[in-house]
Amino acid sequence: MSFSIREAASKAKVAARQLARLSHKQKQGLLLSLATEVRDSQTDIMAANAKDLEHAREVGLDAAMVDRLTLDPHRIEAIAKAVEQIAAQPDPVGGMTDIQRMPSGIQVGKMRIPLGLIAMIYESRPNVTIDAAALCLKAGNGVILRGGKEALHSNLALADCIYRAMQANQLDTAGVVVIPDTDRAVLTELITLNETIDLVIPRGGEGLIRFVTENSRIPVIQHYKGVCHLYVDSAADLNKALALLENGKTQRTGVCNALETLLVHQAIATDFLTMAAKLFAEKGVKVHACEKSIGYFDGAEAASEADWEAEYLAMEIAVRVVSDYEQAIEHIETYSSGHTEVIATQDYSKAHDFIRQINSAVVMANASSRFSDGGELGLGAEIGISTSKLHAYGPMGAASLTTEKFIVLGDGEVRQ
Numbered sequence: 001m002s003f004s005i006r007e008a009a010s011k012a013k014v015a016a017r018q019l020a021r022l023s024h025k026q027k028q029g030l031l032l033s034l035a036t037e038v039r040d041s042q043t044d045i046m047a048a049n050a051k052d053l054e055h056a057r058e059v060g061l062d063a064a065m066v067d068r069l070t071l072d073p074h075r076i077e078a079i080a081k082a083v084e085q086i087a088a089q090p091d092p093v094g095g096m097t098d099i100q101r102m103p104s105g106i107q108v109g110k111m112r113i114p115l116g117l118i119a120m121i122y123e124s125r126p127n128v129t130i131d132a133a134a135l136c137l138k139a140g141n142g143v144i145l146r147g148g149k150e151a152l153h154s155n156l157a158l159a160d161c162i163y164r165a166m167q168a169n170q171l172d173t174a175g176v177v178v179i180p181d182t183d184r185a186v187l188t189e190l191i192t193l194n195e196t197i198d199l200v201i202p203r204g205g206e207g208l209i210r211f212v213t214e215n216s217r218i219p220v221i222q223h224y225k226g227v228c229h230l231y232v233d234s235a236a237d238l239n240k241a242l243a244l245l246e247n248g249k250t251q252r253t254g255v256c257n258a259l260e261t262l263l264v265h266q267a268i269a270t271d272f273l274t275m276a277a278k279l280f281a282e283k284g285v286k287v288h289a290c291e292k293s294i295g296y297f298d299g300a301e302a303a304s305e306a307d308w309e310a311e312y313l314a315m316e317i318a319v320r321v322v323s324d325y326e327q328a329i330e331h332i333e334t335y336s337s338g339h340t341e342v343i344a345t346q347d348y349s350k351a352h353d354f355i356r357q358i359n360s361a362v363v364m365a366n367a368s369s370r371f372s373d374g375g376e377l378g379l380g381a382e383i384g385i386s387t388s389k390l391h392a393y394g395p396m397g398a399a400s401l402t403t404e405k406f407i408v409l410g411d412g413e414v415r416q
Contacts, residue, residue, distance in 0.1 A: 003181040005189050008174075009144060009196040013117050015175035016142030020114045024091035030169045031087035031134055035080040037161035038130060042076050048157035049126065056150055064254025064313045068124040069151055079127050083134045085380035092399040093140045096407065104416075107409040112402045114140035116198035119190055120383065121146045121212055123204030126154035131374075131381035132201075133162050133176050139401035142175040144197065146190060148204070149182035156180060191216040201396075203384045206311075221396070222388040225311040226256030226339040228369045231328045231354070233345035234267040240366060241344035242275050248342070248369040250283045254313045256385065257340055257372040261308065261318045263328045269293065269321045276319070285315045292321035308335040325350060329357055336360055338387035340372040361387055361394035 022030070038045070049071040056066050092112055099109035118141050120132040129145055136143035147155040159178035166173045179186060191200055194217040201221045202212040213220050230248055232241045248259035264272050273296040280287055280297065287300040288307040294300050297319070307318040308331070322328045332341055340362040343354040351365035362372040372395065374382025379397030386392045392400040 003179070003186070005144075005179065005181075005186050006193060008177045008179075009117070009190070009193050011174040012142040012144060012177050013196045015172040016114070016117050016140075018172055019137060019142055019175050020093075020116075020140040022140060026169070027091065027138055027140075028087045030137060030165060030171065031083050033165040033168050034130070034134060034162060035083040035087070037165050038076060038080040038083065038158070041157065041161050042073060044160075045071060045076060045154065045157045046073075048153040051153040052126075052151050059150075061150060065124050065150070067252065067254050069126065069154070071126060071154060075127065079130050082131060082375055082381040085375070086134045086138050086398060089138070089380060089398065092138065092402050099409075105411065105413045109407050109409075110404040111407050112399075113405050115401055115403055117142040117144070117196060118383075118401065119144045119146065119193075119197045119200045119218070121187065121190070121200065121202045121204070121208065123148040123208060124150055125203075126151045126158060128203060128383075129155045129158040129178060130161070132383045135381060135383045135396075135398045136401055137176070138398040141401055142177075144177040144179065144190065146179045146187060147182075152180075152182055188215065191218060194218045201384045219391075221384060221386045221392065223256070223339075223385045224387065225337050226258070226385075227260050227309060227311050227335060227337040228257060228340040228342070228372070229261045229263060229332050229336065230259050230342045230344065230369065231263040231322075231332070232265060232268065232272055233325065233328075233343055233347065233350055234265040235347035235350060236265075236268065236272075236344040237346055238268065238272050238275060241272065242279060244342060244344055244366070244368050245276060246279055246283070249285060249317055250279075250315065251370055253315055255370075256311075257369050258313070259317065259342075259369050260311055261320070261331075261335070263320050263322050263331060264293070265325070265328070266292070266321050266323055273297075273319070273321075280317070283315060285317055288316070288318045290320040293319045311337070325353075329354075332358060332360075339385065340364065340369045342367065342369050361385060 096109050096111050101107050122128045162176050163173045197218050200216050200218045202209045206224050277296045287297040288303040289300040290303050303318050338360050341358050341360045342364045355363050374395035382395040385395050
């Protein structure tokens with residue numbers, strides 16, 4: 001029997017009404033059941049993931065994609081723990097705020113409500129299947145999950161965990177749809193279903209996000225790429241700055257919060273770039289360097305304009321020496337993708353100025369860019385990172401999957 005995304009979306013819209021009415025206790029029970037299902041299904045999940053990894057090797061997927069695709073016991077346990085963290089959070093739905101009495105006598109306030117039905121479109125990362133489902137359920141939303149063909153077996157194994165948890169809690173499984181058909185035509189139709197779907201969140205390569213943004217009839221949360229900067233100030237502790245550089249660039253290269261550009265104040269350039277050159281040589285990092293920094297690195301290439309805008313997602317980085325703090329700010333404002341920026345400095349006022357002046361989604365002082373992640377920022381997990389400022393900005397947790405309605409309390413007042 002062929003899969004109909006239009007029919008699945010219609011059923012999900014209806015089932016989402018049931019999810020919107022769940023109490024905090026019911027949501028907590030559902031999510032704890034889901035965490036248990038993930039743990040109990042580890043063998044089946046890894047067997048399904050092995051099929052995806054075998055196919056990835058056959059078609060020659062790059063190392064970054066394979067890393068994002070891979071599930072092992074540690075990562076599966078991390079998925080389950082993230083679900084438990086989401087379960088333990090306060091309910092983002094139903095809270096009333098800003099209650100005030102108007103001159104007419106009525107009381108006016110706002111209440112948090114679910115968005116409705118969300119479509120999540122993503123590539124390679126099977127953990128997103130559980131993260132997105134858990135966050136949407138926590139916020140009382142239905143969700144349609146469309147993963148990439150490279151992770152199909154893994155996603156379907158994880159979908160079984162979701163459906164078993166929902167059944168155990170007497171919920172309509174139609175409220176969560178994991179699309180089993182990776183045909184591009186299904187995606188194309190999905191993003192036209194504006195009568196049933198309230199929001200689309202694409203998460204993946206820039207090409208996917210541009211395709212969804214340009215063709216969707218539904219509002220889209222955008223995150224094109226993560227061009228993350230580390231600026232090492234003249235007042236930096238160089239050892240701390242080097243640790244931020246090592247962690248941000250080399251721990252995991254294929255993620256959007258990895259560093260892509262290093263900016264160094266000219267006053268400490270000789271000392272710090274000598275340290276950075278040794279690190280990059282040990283780690284095998286390819287360097288694209290400006291005229292003032294290229295001499296510090298063996299085998300470095302001259303940086304072009306394209307390098308300042310590049311998201312390498314590899315052991316590769318752009319390096320520039322800046323004359324002062326103002327030039328560093330100017331560079332970031334010119335080339336930032338709005339994701340994450342970091343300053344390394346022991347000058348408190350300079351750190352405060354940096355945090356105030358830079359308007360990327362996440363701005364840090366003396367901390368690794370790798371902390372720019374929903375789980376690390378207290379959200380349990382994230383459904384995506386928004387670099388568009390409307391509705392939500394930065395890592396999106398359950399609260400970002402709600403909106404507000406006005407509520408009015410009266411005692412028979414009529415408008416004069």
